[in-house]
Structure formats: C-alpha cells, structure tokens
Amino acid sequence: MGTAHAARAGGVIYEVFRLERKGQPFQHAGSIEAPDDAFAEWYAREQYGRRGESVALWVVPRHEIVEIDEFIDELERNYHRVDGYPLKEKLKEARERAGTARDR
C-alpha cells in the first residue's frame, strides 16, 4: 500500500475506500494527506463524495493497513481448486460404457 518513507515530513496519509452503491463492494479510491482523523473525514468527503458519487466511504490511516502479497504454495495444492479436477476423460469413458456417448 505505497512506499514507506522513513522520515516523512507532513501529515498522515489516509487511504479512502468508496461504496458506489449498496450491494457493491467497497473499492479503494485513493489517498489523502491530513493532520488528523477529523480533517481526514472532511477531505475524504470532499475528494470522493462532493458529486454524490459515493454512498459511503471508509477512511483509514495507511499505517493501519496490513498488506499481504505473498502466498505460499510450494507443492502446488490443486486438490482444493477447480483446476485439480479435469473430468473430461473420465466422463467420456463413463458415457461410452453407458452407451450414452454422442458426438460432442
């Protein structure tokens, strides 16, 4: 979620997530810089809602967000994924045995 600057002279960076309409997921919209939460609320409302383009916003200090971007699957576990189940050949065999095979 953005580069971490060791010595950042400035306010706090807040990430803003917006809900376009009910039923949709909150989506990341951008970031703003503000002195504190009160200002951040104001600025987020203005930058991401002044046109009535969002029905709700989540405003979170960037440093509160934990990003995970490494996922381990060394042994390629496909037993719990759809791609672990190629059924074409088995289905063909089963249809032939039952005499229900057709040109497909």
Next chain:
Amino acid sequence: MNAQALLEIADDELILGWRNSEWTGIAPFLEEDVAFSSIAQNEIGHARALYELAARERGTTPDELAFDRPPDEYRCSRLVELRLVPDWARTIARHVLYEQADEQRVRELMVSDDADVAGLAAKIDREEAYHRMHAQMWHERLKDEPRYVEALQELRPLVDERGERGLELEELWEEMTMVRRSVAGATW
C-alpha cells in the same frame, strides 16, 4: 419575512462566498483547497436560493439581485466585505465568527411564519452544520497561534457592522460585474 431581511442574509452569503472562492487554487494545501471551495460554493448556493425568494416578492430574478444593484444597496456586513487572501489566519477567524453569528440567524428563520423561508432555512442549516464543524476543526488547531487570536479580536467588532459600504465592496462589485456590464442585457 420581508425581502429586505432576506437580502441581508443573501448578501452576506454571496459576498462571503465570493471572498472564500478567492482561495480556490491557492489555499494552504491541496486537500483544504478542495474542501474550502465547496464551502464557498455552498454559500453562493444559499445566496441564490435566498435571492430566489426575495426576487419573487420584488418581481425580479436572482441574478439581477446579485449583480445589478449598485454597491450601496447591498446589505452585507463589513465582516464579509474584507478581502483577506492570502491571510489564512484572518480567513479562518472570519469563518468562525461568521458561522457563530449566522447559526443564530438561521435558527430564527427556521421558525418563520413563511413556509418557504422556514423550509429553505432548514436546508441551509443542514449544510451550515458542516461549515460549523469545519470552522471548529480549524479553530482547535489555530487557537494557540498569536496571529489567529489577534485576527479574532480584530474582526469580532465587524460582525454586526452594517453601515456604509466600504471601498472593498466597491472594488469587488467592479470586478464582479465587469463581464456582465460589458454587453448590457446579454444572456451569458
């Protein structure tokens, strides 16, 4: 509710909105620039709606009330006339003082006998609630700054001053009506 009283509030909102819009593009930092510009737009929007009501009584239009009166017919307070850019301390001081005074005035309008006035005042109050929050937020941050404290002291007496129109308003009026007057009677 008579048109004169409506004009007083409308003129305050118009001129203050005008003054606040002078910060668009040059505010202390970008996020605040965007936020403050919305406040300015709201104020002009309030003025327009108020002029609409006053215009009906007078058989004219909001634009004619906003632009086509001579400077000495505006009924705004001395406080809003002042050109304060690029002084942010005085700008916020004015914002705080104005919102305090205006809150009282709007609440009185909300209980007006005139249903249109009361209705509009309720809408304005809901928007002004945000302005008051914004003013308070800045006040908290600046209240220990000497230049801000000084600004509050300097500007407080001007809140209720509604006498002669100052030179500042005349200069503003000149610029404000420049294009409109350039081709008399034209539609823009």
Next chain:
Amino acid sequence: MTDEQFLEYVQGGGQVETNDPIPDDYRAKLIKFIEMHGNSELMGVLPEREWILRAPTLQRKLALTAKVQDEVGHSQLIYRVVEDLGKPREQCLEDLISGKSKFHNVFHYPTKTWGDVGVIAWLVDAAAIISQKALLKCSYAPYARIMKKICWEESFHILHGRDVILTMMNGTEEQRELVQEALERWWGPLMQFHGNPIPRDEDPMYIWRIKSQGNEEARQQFLDGYVPQIWELGLTVPDPKLRKNEDGIWGYTEPDWDELKHVVTGHGPKTAERLELRRTTREETEWVRRTLLARAA
C-alpha cells in the same frame, strides 16, 4: 525481471503496482511525466480563477468554481501518485515554482475575455481529455486508476464550456466576436498542445506504455472531434490550410514547435507572473502547513 522482460510485459498490456520492482529509467520517466501532469492541473487553475470572480451569472460562477475545484482535486490525486513513487509533494511544488519542472504550454498564456473562459473549457479541456483517455491503460496502475476519476469529472467541464460558447454564439454580435477572437488566440497553443509529431515508436512514453497513443494520433483525434463542432457554429479557424484529406487525415499549417519549446521551458507570456503568484501564496501560507502538517513528535 530484466528490463527487457519488463518492457515485454508492459507492451503486452501488463500493469505494475506501487511496490513492484520497476526499471530505474521507467521510474524516472514516470515521475517526470506524472509530475508535469500535476503541475499542469495546478497551473491551469490560475488563468481560470480570475474569471470566477467575474462570472456574469450565479450559475456560471458556481460552475466555474466547481471546475477549478476539480482541477485542484486532480493535482492532489496526481501528486499523491508521484509521492508514492518517491518524490514528495513539497519537492514537486518547489521544483514547479523554481522553474525546474514543466507544465503544459496552454497554461502559460493570458486569458483576456469571457470568450477565453468558454474556449478553454470547451477546446483546451477537450484536448486534455484526449490525452487523459490515452492514460486510462497506463502500465503504472495507480496512475491509470486516478485517470478514471479525472476523466469522469472532466466530462462536465466540456459541457459547461460548450454551454458558455453556445450561449454567446446565440447572443449578440459582440458576444460572437468575443468567441471568435478568443479562438484565434488559442488556436496556435491548441495545435501545439499534443506535442511535436514524434513517431510513437520513438516516444519513450509510448514505449513504456505510460500512454497508449502517440502525439500525432492525439492531435488528429482532437481535430476530428472538434473542428466540425467549431465550424458548425459559423466560427473560423485561423488556419487556411486546415482540411480533412481524402484519406481521413487532417492537414494543417505546421505548428510553431520553436514557440512550444520556448514556452514550456518557462518563457511563456504569463509564466513568470503565475509562478510568482504560486511562490508568494505558498510563502504566505507556509505557517499553516508547518502548524498543521508538522509530524507528531
């Protein structure tokens, strides 16, 4: 990933996020390009804001304030992207004011009448939107994403511009003259706006897929879209050579590329004055930033 692999990746439509490893050259070009965009949005505010005060109706006053507000908002979005790439906003603003970094040619010119207000919102913004749409698929994803919001907000700017122009064209003879006169002054800068016709395969911005079209492509798109709109109002474009050829390509008098270079390197008619305004207002409000954005101890 080697630089060659990265190039192949982005040329194949691949995108990268903020923390992905990227070639130094790509990062440098990206920062420069995006920073110039941010600078342009911020400088573009200055010619227009004078007219907020002079807008001849309440509606126009509100619309113009909202338009300029959008541009400030865009600069905020853009500088945040630059900052996450490694260059702080304050540094960008300092470089802008000192003349070290650039902004688009059109914002170095004066605005003289309400006709300019219409022409800028209608045609200058149109030229800008064409460039901006070509950034929607930028290989650097954070920039591509803000472009979406920017393009969405710009859509009202053009309509507002067109409304201002149409109202004047339907008005008095004097008003029509204001439009024609403004068009004549802005045509040169408009034709230069998309940059000299460097073939896109020689344009680093295209090679890295930062933008998805070359300069000439953008200019042709502008002419195709807007010359008919200009002509249908009875306005005259001040270029006798302007015409659409049989092959669908627009021919025109070669723009003055020397003027473009001269202007963007900081020698436009209004460059010094506008940068000075930025510098003084920044100085006057330095205490605010120090008080509010000082890092908590």
